[in-house]
Amino acid sequence: MCTPNTQRCLDFLLRAGDLVTINVIVAVHNRLLWSIDPAQCTVDLLVLAVLRMVWRSSWSWRISLGWTAVKLIVRALELWPDEGSAHVVLAASAATFAWILSRLAISALITRLCVPRSLETEMLLQGTVEAGGAAGGSDQQPTARTSGTSREDLVHWTRLLGLARTQKTLLTTGSVVLLIRLPFSISLPHFVSESIGGLMDGDVGRVKHAIILLIVCGTIDALLDFWCVFLFSLVQQRIVRDLKRDLFASLLSQPLTFFDNNSSGELMSRITSDTGQMANDLSWVFRFSIEAVVRICGVAGYMFYMSWRLALLTTCIVPVNSVLNVYYGKWMQKNALEVQDTLASANSNANEVLGSVRTVKAFYSEENEYDRFAENLENYYKLQVKQAIVRSGYYMVISTFLMNMVVQAAVLSYGGWLCVEGVMAVERLVGFMLYRSQFQEWFNMLLSSYSDLVRGAGASTRVFNLLDRRQPFCHLSDSTDGVANSRAMELAGRRWRGEVKLKNVSFVYPSRPSSFVLRNLSLTAPGGECTCLVGESGAGKSTIFYLLQRLYQCPSGRIFIDGVDVNTIPTRLLRRKLLGLVGQEPVLFRGSIRTNVLYGVDNGGREDGDNGDHRLQAALKIGHCMGFVGQLPGGVDCEVGERAVQLSGGQKQRLAIARAVAMDPRILLLDEATSALDSESERQVQEALDEAMVGRTTLSITHRVLSAARLASTVVVLDKGRVIETGRPNELLKDKKSAFKLLLDRQQCLPAS
Secondary structure, X not given: OOOHHHHHHHHHHHHHHHHHHHHHHHHHXXXXXXXXXXXXXXXXXXXXXXXXXXXXXXXXXXXXXXXXXHHHHHHHOOOOOOHHHHHHHHHHHHHHHHHHHHHHHHHHHHXXXXXXXXXXXXXXXXXXXXXXXXXXXXXXOOOOOOOOOHHHHHHHHHHHHHHHHHHHHHHHHHHHHHHHHXXXXXXXXXXXXXXXXXXXXXXHHHHHHHHHHHHHHHHHHHHHHHHHHHHHHHHHHHHHHHHHHHHHHHXXXXXXXXHHOOOHHHHHHHHHHHHHHHHHHHHHHHHHHHHHHHHHHHHHHHHHHHOHHHHHHXXXXXXXXXXXXXXXXXXXXXXXXXXXXXXXXXXXXXXXXXXXXXXXXXXXXXXXXXXXXXXXXXXXXXXXXXXHHHHHHHHHHHHHHHHHHHXXXXXXXXXXXXXXXXXXXXXHHHHHHHHHHHHHHHHHHXXXXXXXXXXXXXHHHHHHHHHOOOOOOOOHHHOOOHHHHHHHHHHHOOOOOOOEXXXXXXXXXXXXXXXXXXXXXXXXXXXXXXXXXXXXXXOOHHHHHHHHOOOOOXXXXXXXXXXXXXXXXXXXXXXHHHEEEEOOOOOOOXXXXXHHHOOOOHHHHHHHOOOOHHHHHHHHHHOOOHHHHHHOOOHHHXXXXXXXXXXXXXXXXXXHHHHHHHOOOOEEEEEOOOOOOOHHHHHHHHHHHHHHOOOOEEEEEOOOHHHHHHHXXXXXXXXXXXXXXXXXXXXXXXXXXXXXXHHHHHHOOOOOO
């Protein structure tokens, strides 16, 4: 990392080099051209003087150097065949372009060395907090600045190119194959030129020899091209695999607050669309940029060998194209970010609708959802059309107008004049034109690779922001140092009673910071008993479960299990050994019944020695699932389908109970486990719950007071985040003024007397 003083010294040296180069080229200009056209030379010097006055501008040195070099090249045509003067002009022009390219490389290196790490972090994580937003930080998906500053662009490009470091072996192999292929590929136009020359001279042997070599070299070129395509495609697929894997791991490591503030559809778009776009752009950048550089160097060398006069005329347009490409690339990067965001919005809409298609059809909203999705697609289409218009205009100017028309016309005119004067043979001009076409093709490919790189950098912004948020899957209390390991082993071997205690707990959701859900709440659930939490919707019952599972961090107050703070209990022990959840809407994943029931068991129960069969059968029996599972095709290996739509609500709920007890938890959490069922299904589920609750501490959330009175040993009545009443249900029902009795009367539609 360079210091500010070092950076200033390097900048000063670069500017000094600019002035020296300008003065040298002006001296050559005056020396050679004054005698030819003094008036025009004076105009040239005046224009150059104006440019030198603003040399501190970021682009003025490039304009002044490039403009003067081009003027020298054009004027040098008048000096042929004065070889001495021509060589001087050639040397001055070559030195100018060499300095331009060297300065660009040095400037990029200085920028890279002098970008502080803190600046990179600021640019990539602006608007976010350190990972671990569960503690109250913002968990909205990070947004990146799109100011297009060179330093920010450099950070994105560097990180994008850094993805290929893990594939350096394949990239090196592919590059070597490209280098081996180069002579065979470049020689093809030469053999075409030789065959044309043989035909013009009537030399049949020369024609046959050229055609045979053309076929041999073309065949070898095709075989090597296969390996080039294969190796770089393999790099692309590996980058896609690694990107998706790392991004998915990063998303899984995020706290629940992150998903509260981000659409699952947009996150899926990052995994599916953005990563593919990044890897595709990156792999083609590596393949075509490497191949383009190699081919351009080889073709340019052969062009200078054939006619350095025509080669200079062909390459004089390169600086102009490069400057235009820089501006085009910046626009493409900004547009790519907008395109990916719009596509993510459309994907999010489609994901939401298809995931809730039954609700959509139930409300006859197909047309509304179609219109909403069509609107998102229309926005995406407009951005793509805008991109296509700009791309078409860019390639019209670069490829069609400058390269195809201006340069080609100039080369043909001057080359034709050389042929007429006898300086150059016709077949040599034909060969040169073939090489010029290759030079144009691969120079355009190099510019396209740059555009792909900046487009990939634009698409990568959101992905890198998400990757930078990655946390370990374990909680801080799961540290692997010696003390924590000893503590974890001690807790794992402990005999737990299952007593739950909340002490002075207050909580607000980060998305609603002004609305308290729990207010200085304290309660105790005795071990081995059933405690029911009752109250109106929004009283904070489910939030207690979230805090107990540590899905959210408790900012105020403490929660204990058998006197142990839950924040000190390893996450795996807490969620797989101590707590088992049965939710109101059970979620079953695509897969077999076996997979779903053993979902929370370490290694799917394989450590039991019987592939988890004993544990599976015991859990299904407790959940009263044996009857309907035995009737399914394949039994426990029957695929339940996406969201288990092939099963009834009661069957899914009983499988959820079996899944919870399969882990043999000490504490069972029941969140409205029977509220959405018909009477018969509720009876069957309740029987399963009665059996699952035996020997365990149970915390049950329910709106049904009668159910709480029947099940609970203790009832806790909540209202607006506070405990307003606690006691035995039969005692509370005897008190006509108790909140519990008032809830029962309200549910029975009887006046409270």
